[in-house]
Amino acid sequence: xxxENALVQMSHISKRFPAVIALNDVQFELKRGxxxxxxxxxxxxxxxxxxxxxxxxxxxxxxxxxxGKEIFPHSPLEAQEVGISTVYQEVNLCPNLSVAExxxxxxxxxxxxxxxxxxxxxxxxxxxxxxxxNIDVTKTLDxxxxxxQQMVAIARAVDISAKVLILDEPTSSLTAIEVQKLFDIMRRxxxxxxxxxxxxxxxxxxxxxxxxxxxxxNGEYVGTYAAxxxxxxxxxxxxxxxxxxxxxxxxxxxxxxxxxxxxWMSVRGASxxxxxxxxxxxxxxxxxGFSGLLGSGxxxxxxxxxxxxxxxxxxxxxxxxxxxxxxxLTAIRSGIAFCPENRKxxxxxxxxxxxxxxxxxxxTKRGLFRKLSRSEAEKLADEYIKKLEIKTPSQDQLIKxxxxxxxxxxxxxxxxxxxxxxxxxxxxxxxxxxxxxAEIQKIVVQLADEGMAVVFISSEIDEMLRCxxxxxxxxxxxxxxxxxGNEISEATIMQYIAGGVENAKQAEEVN
Amino acid sequence: xxxKLKKLTKYQFFWPLMVLLLIILINGIISGGSFFQxxxxxxxxxxxxxxxxxxxxxxxxxxxxxTMVLATGGTDISVGxxxxxxxxxxxxxxxxxxLPSAGGSVAVAVTxxxxxxxxxxxxxxxxVAKVKIQPIVATMILMVAGRGIAQLVTQxxxxxxxxxxxxxxxxxxxxxxxxxxxxxxxxxxxTLLFVKKSAFGLFVESxxxxxxxxxxxxxxxxxxxxxxxxxxxxxxxxxxxxxSAGIKAADCNNCGLMIELDGILAVAIGGxxxxxxxxxxxxxxxxxxxxxxxxxxxxxxxxxPEITSVFKAIVVVIICLIQSKEFKEMLTKRxxxxxxxxxxxx
Numbered sequence: 001x002x003x004e005n006a007l008v009q010m011s012h013i014s015k016r017f018p019a020v021i022a023l024n025d026v027q028f029e030l031k032r033g034x035x036x037x038x039x040x041x042x043x044x045x046x047x048x049x050x051x052x053x054x055x056x057x058x059x060x061x062x063x064x065x066x067x068g069k070e071i072f073p074h075s076p077l078e079a080q081e082v083g084i085s086t087v088y089q090e091v092n093l094c095p096n097l098s099v100a101e102x103x104x105x106x107x108x109x110x111x112x113x114x115x116x117x118x119x120x121x122x123x124x125x126x127x128x129x130x131x132x133x134n135i136d137v138t139k140t141l142d143x144x145x146x147x148x149q150q151m152v153a154i155a156r157a158v159d160i161s162a163k164v165l166i167l168d169e170p171t172s173s174l175t176a177i178e179v180q181k182l183f184d185i186m187r188r189x190x191x192x193x194x195x196x197x198x199x200x201x202x203x204x205x206x207x208x209x210x211x212x213x214x215x216x217x218n219g220e221y222v223g224t225y226a227a228x229x230x231x232x233x234x235x236x237x238x239x240x241x242x243x244x245x246x247x248x249x250x251x252x253x254x255x256x257x258x259x260x261x262x263x264w265m266s267v268r269g270a271s272x273x274x275x276x277x278x279x280x281x282x283x284x285x286x287x288x289g290f291s292g293l294l295g296s297g298x299x300x301x302x303x304x305x306x307x308x309x310x311x312x313x314x315x316x317x318x319x320x321x322x323x324x325x326x327x328x329l330t331a332i333r334s335g336i337a338f339c340p341e342n343r344k345x346x347x348x349x350x351x352x353x354x355x356x357x358x359x360x361x362x363x364t365k366r367g368l369f370r371k372l373s374r375s376e377a378e379k380l381a382d383e384y385i386k387k388l389e390i391k392t393p394s395q396d397q398l399i400k401x402x403x404x405x406x407x408x409x410x411x412x413x414x415x416x417x418x419x420x421x422x423x424x425x426x427x428x429x430x431x432x433x434x435x436x437x438a439e440i441q442k443i444v445v446q447l448a449d450e451g452m453a454v455v456f457i458s459s460e461i462d463e464m465l466r467c468x469x470x471x472x473x474x475x476x477x478x479x480x481x482x483x484x485g486n487e488i489s490e491a492t493i494m495q496y497i498a499g500g501v502e503n504a505k506q507a508e509e510v511n
Numbered sequence: 512x513x514x515k516l517k518k519l520t521k522y523q524f525f526w527p528l529m530v531l532l533l534i535i536l537i538n539g540i541i542s543g544g545s546f547f548q549x550x551x552x553x554x555x556x557x558x559x560x561x562x563x564x565x566x567x568x569x570x571x572x573x574x575x576x577x578t579m580v581l582a583t584g585g586t587d588i589s590v591g592x593x594x595x596x597x598x599x600x601x602x603x604x605x606x607x608x609x610l611p612s613a614g615g616s617v618a619v620a621v622t623x624x625x626x627x628x629x630x631x632x633x634x635x636x637x638x639v640a641k642v643k644i645q646p647i648v649a650t651m652i653l654m655v656a657g658r659g660i661a662q663l664v665t666q667x668x669x670x671x672x673x674x675x676x677x678x679x680x681x682x683x684x685x686x687x688x689x690x691x692x693x694x695x696x697x698x699x700x701x702t703l704l705f706v707k708k709s710a711f712g713l714f715v716e717s718x719x720x721x722x723x724x725x726x727x728x729x730x731x732x733x734x735x736x737x738x739x740x741x742x743x744x745x746x747x748x749x750x751x752x753x754x755s756a757g758i759k760a761a762d763c764n765n766c767g768l769m770i771e772l773d774g775i776l777a778v779a780i781g782g783x784x785x786x787x788x789x790x791x792x793x794x795x796x797x798x799x800x801x802x803x804x805x806x807x808x809x810x811x812x813x814x815x816p817e818i819t820s821v822f823k824a825i826v827v828v829i830i831c832l833i834q835s836k837e838f839k840e841m842l843t844k845r846x847x848x849x850x851x852x853x854x855x856x857x
Contacts, residue, residue, distance in 0.1 A: 308727070329729040338727065346727050351720040351788045360717060363710045364729035371710045414728065 005031045006065075007195040008053070008084075008164055013062035015048055022048040026062075026221040028214055030164065030195040035186055037198045037206045037227070039239055040216035041433030046199055049216065050166055053197075054086050055079040067163075083163030087153045087170055089431070095142035095149075100124035102141050103156045127155050131185055147178035151185070158189065165189065166197045169431060171205060175293055175459075183209045201431060202460070203232060215239055239434055261285035264421055264453050267305070270314030274300030276477045278314075282422060287444060287454045289468030291461070291493050297474040298457050299341055302424045305455075306338040307331040319421075332365050337415035341426040341457075343404065347411045350400035354392055355381040357399045357410050362417045384413035388443065405436030412443070423447060424455040429463060441467050461490050473497060523782045524794035526834050530780070531801050534826075535560070538808050546811065556687045559807060565681075567803030568691035569594075569750040573774040574781070574795040575702055576746030579739045581778050582719045584787025585639055585646035587740060590747035590774055592657025593631045594767030597624040597748035598755030599661040602670045605677055609664065617676040625748045631657065632744020636737035654771070661763035671760040681756035691753050695796075698749065703792060712790075715739065719787030777802045780830055801830065 008030040015023040023045045030036050040046050051057040053064065055073030064071055066082050073079040076086065093102045103124045108115045124137040133151055141149055150170060157165055167186075171179045186196055186209055198210060206213065206227065213230060215222040215238045222238050261284035270278045275297040282288055290298035303309045305316075307325040316323055318334050325331055331338070340346035349357055359377045366372070372380070381395040388409045392402060399410055408428055415423060425444065429437040444467050448454045456467050464471065471488050473481045473496040481496045519525055538546045538559070549558035573590055580587045603609035604620035613619040631653055638649035683690030706712040717725045718732050726732050747767075755761050775785070781798030783790040805826050809819050832838045 306727075327731070328727060329731060332729040340727055345721070346724050349717050349720045349724050349728075352717060356713060356717070360713070360725075360728045360730075363713065366710075368711060368714070369709050371708060371713075 007032050007034075007067060009063075009065040010049070010053065011063055011065075013049065013052060013064070014060050015052060015057060016060055022219050023052070023059075024219045026216065026219070028221075029224070030197060031212075032195055033190050033193045034212060035190050035196045035198055035210045036212045036214065037200065037210035038214050038216070039200075039206065039235070040222075041239055041435050044216040044239075044433075045219040046216055047168070048219075050086070050168060050197070050199065053079070054084055054166065080161050083161040084166065085157035085161050085164070086166040086168060087150070087157050089169035093141055093149065093153055093156070096140055098138050099128070099135065099141055099144070099152055100137040102152060103127065103137075103159065107160075127159055128152070131155050132181070145178075147174050147181075150174065150178075150182070154182075154185065158194075162192075162194060164195050164197070166199070168199045169201070170198075171200060171202060179205065201433065201437075203235065203434075204462075206235075207232065236434060261451065261453075264319060265305075266317050268315045270301075270304055270316070271312045272300060272304050272309040273312075274309060274477060275304065275474075278474075278479050280472065280479075282453050282455065284421070284453050285448055285451045286470055287448045287456050287468045289464045289471040289488075290455060290457045290474060291464060291471055292474035292480075292497055293459075296497070297477040297479075299426050300477070301474065302338060302426055302455060302457060305331065305422075305424065306336055329364060332361060332418060332420075335421035336424065337361070337418055337420035337422070338424045339408070339411050339415060339426060339428050341430075343407055343411065343430075348399045348407050351398060353396045354385070354390070354399055354402070354410055355395040358384055358395075358413045358417055361414045365418050380417055381413075384410075384417065388413055389439065403433075405432040405440075408432055408440065409436070412440070416447075420452065422453045422455065424457070426457045427459065428456075429458065429460070437463070461493055464488075464493070465490065523789070523791040524797050527781050527794050527797040527801060530830050530833060531797055531804065534801065534804050534808065538804070538811060542811060551687070554687055555684045559811065561689065563800060563804050563807050565689040565691055566807070567800050568689075568695045569753050570770070570773055570777055570799040570803055571695045571796050572698055572746050572750045572753070573770065574777040574799040575699055575792055576739075576743035577774045578778050578781070578783055578790050578792050578795040579706075579715055580646075580743045581775065581783055581785055582715050582787055582790035583736055583739060584719050584722070585736065585740075586775065586785070587635060587650045587743050587747075588647060588771045588775075589631065589635060589650040589653035589657055590743065590750070591767035591770045592654050592661070593628050593744055593747035594751030594754055594770065595658055595661040595761075595763045596631065596664070597628045597751030598766050599664040599670070599761040599763055600624045600627050601677070601752055602672050602755055602761035603664055605672045605674050606670050608666070608670070615674065617674060620677070621680075621752060624752055625745060628748020628751065629741055629745045631747070632741035633737070635744060636740030639740055640733040640736040658763055661761070661766075665761055665763055667763075669760055669762050673759075677756050678759060679756070681753050694749065694753070698746070699792065699796065706792070711735070716789055719784075719790070773802050774799075776827065780827075780834070782834060 006029055008028070010026070010028040013023050013026045013028070014021070026045065026049060028038070028049060038046050038049065048057060052059045055075045055078050058074060066084075071082050073082065073084070094105070097105065100121045104120045109119045109123075110116055111119070121137055128135060128137065128151075131151055131154075133148065135144065135148065141152065154165070154167070154170070170182060174182065183205075186198070190196060198206070200206060210227045212224060213227050213235065214224045215235070217239065263281055264284050265282040267278060267280040270280070278297065278301055280301070290301060292298040300309060304311055305325065307327050307330050311325060316325055323330075323334055325334070349360070355377055358381050359372050362380070363372055378395065384390065385392065385395060390406050390409045390413070392406065399407055402410065412428070429440055432440070441463060444454055444456060448469075456464065458464050465488060468488065469484070471483045471493065472479060473483065473493060475497060483492060535546070546559045549556055549560060551557075577587060577590070600609065601620040601624040604613055604623060605615045605617060607615050610619065635650050635653060638644045638652070639646050642649075679690060681691060685693055714725070714730050714735055717728070717730060718735060722732050751767060754766055777798035778795045779785060779798070780801050781791060781794035781796070783795060805823055809822060814822050
């Protein structure tokens with residue numbers, strides 16, 4: 001490993017914030033033509049390290065060398081000038097501008113004092129063609145899927161400066177096929193000699209695409225490893241510092257020993273704009289999984305049950321009584337709780353405290369006039385902060401200041417406080433570190449053991465396998481299959497999700 | 512002691528209150544003390560400070576309604592026009608042009624004027640919460656049309672009235688204090704009781720922070736917004752009664768003209784974010800008094816009418832700077848720059 005090959009060298013980096021030491025003597029090295037995964041739990045210091053590199057935060061100590069020369073970026077713009085571009089988890093472009101405008105915003109080519117639209121559109125189309133995207137660049141960005149938007153963001157970043165590309169959780173809103181496409185592009189850029197820093201929570205993806213792995217924990221440097229030489233279990237151990245396999249095993253045992261309880265809710269022939277003619281039975285004490293691709297109807301089914309989407313036809317019975325699910329409040333009062341998919345926009349109420357976030361659903365369930373007293377609310381918050389091990393200095397902390405995993409726990413607490421019969425979780429562990437992920441999975445299984453019905457939705461099959469006792473697979477807005485017990489396996493699920501029943505059956509016969 | 516002071520500064524009304532005291536103090540110094548003078552004439556209290564309270568009562572009432580509208584992230588720019596409608600209806604009934612069968616009853620006039628304001632608020636709420644028109648556009652409809660409606664009621668005339676009972680709304684005294692203050696106290700007390708004792712305040716703040724997530728927690732976002740606009744309309748009507756009782760007439764063109772901006776300013780000075788979220792009605796009341804005392808200062812200092820608005824603008828800019836967190840941090844950094852660094856090193 002020659003020094004000349006190094007693109008970025010960060011050494012002895014420290015960064016302190018008023019309350020915490022975010023980085024303590026951390027090192028990081030990125031070479032030309034390398035995809036380097038930066039891993040760690042939430043709060044490990046990944047984001048801070050990235051921010052130091054991109055000039056969002058100013059380092060307190062340490063040196064950063066770019067191609068052997070020391071750099072000290074004070075803003076993302078300065079970082080861009082030396083060749084470091086970042087694509088964030090959420091697409092950071094303007095949805096109401098055209099694709100071409102988004103690519104050239106702030107650096108429009110001019111001709112005789114006017115913006116040269118012709119060149120902009122031509123160059124943008126050419127640029128995207130390099131990424132195998134042949135789309136109309138004059139259409140607004142929001143007329144394309146999130147995946148396309150993400151690609152546009154990457155294309156823009158590469159076009160601006162092409163030495164170091166930082167991808168911060170780029171895959172969390174992409175489907176499996178789109179992820180593959182992204183990886184192809186990453187590999188191609190690597191081939192062109194670019195250094196790519198890849199931040200993600202999905203370990204599969206780490207192994208699929210990365211050459212090198214650097215692990216941080218609690219702001220400390222743990223080590224840098226060649227991806228090929230580091231077994232997954234060991235990696236997880238390095239990230240969380242405890243034995244992950246143990247957690248995994250206990251969850252699996254739980255699932256195996258479970259029997260379905262009595263029927264609590266049944267849905268017949270339910271149709272909304274998002275699903276067609278879905279039948280469903282939900283039993284007490286089970287974890288029921290909804291599998292399927294994005295848009296297959298898995299989230300839409302949950303939204304229907306929670307009274308968000310309007311049911312066009314169909315019947316819903318809860319505990320033997322027919323009910324009309326109209327509005328979220330009706331659903332809550334019928335004993336249903338729902339942690340929605342988009343934590344930031346549909347879950348947390350950022351400027352309110354943890355206590356207020358927890359008490360909110362119980363308060364609406366009780367009604368406007370039966371207000372929870374301050375002491376009741378404090379007791380409730382304390383109870384759940386302790387029970388779910390929410391890491392926070394106090395319950396007065398604003399929820400937006402918590403890490404993703406802790407925010408999710410607060411949302412979970414909000415719903416557990418209403419003492420629901422049915423808890424629905426849509427992607428509860430997305431963007432959450434492995435340790436908290438395992439904790440949430442454990443809580444889910446535990447709740448089911450205590451007799452609660454749980455609906456679990458996740459795009460990570462791994463996680464579904466670990467938690468669910470029964471699984472409904474949805475495809476194209478319709479119910480494709482129901483799997484129980486030993487039928488649940490990655491292969492079967494994939495077949496149903498992808499192939500159609502006939503294909504799946506054939507595949508089974510072949511097996 | 513220091514920790515107590517620090518705790519005090521955390522209250523939303525702390526900085527607005529400081530600003531208010533500062534303005535009054537400056538006035539007192541410039542006037543050589545006569546600003547603070549309160550005389551008792553016929554058992555009634557008179558003086559500049561009482562003037563501020565009495566003249567500020569309309570704004571305080573408006574600010575009470577406006578605070579919650581702004582807390583949901585909305586706005587209501589129709590309050591001035593609603594004041595005109597309410598004044599027009601009340602005066603026309605007392606005058607006998609409208610509903611002669613009521614015989615000019617003050618009670619009927621007040622009730623119907625308030626109901627009209629409520630109806631205006633319900634209309635605004637309908638447009639904002641149900642039809643989902645942007646609040647500034649939705650309420651602009653009534654802002655423009657409202658004065659026309661008021662003109663229709665008065666048939667385009669300034670209706671002057673003669674009714675001691677109606678005059679009392681603005682000019683009356685109880686225990687030496689002007690009657691409008693009792694209206695303010697009553698309204699604010701009821702509102703605060705409702706907001707604090709029920710979960711209404713929590714719901715409003717939740718909606719202001721994130722209305723989608725609020726819907727997901729079971730809050731009936733539309734209904735609450737609707738109720739808030741209706742309440743704001745009712746408050747505007749009440750302010751309209753005080754105004755028309757003060758000038759003893761219904762003047763559709765000038766009643767409450769541009770007062771919506773003063774109302775929004777009062778809430779903003781009170782520290783409630785116009786983007787929605789946390790709100791404090793007491794802080795808005797202090798904000799209203801700040802706005803009123805600026806107006807009074809202009810009069811007391813005898814500032815030339817040509818530069819009145821410039822003077823007001825400068826004062827408002829200063830107030831905004833005092834309250835801006837970024838500005839305060841900038842100042843602290845400048846003054847304690849070296850000291851701060853030393854702490855960070857240690």
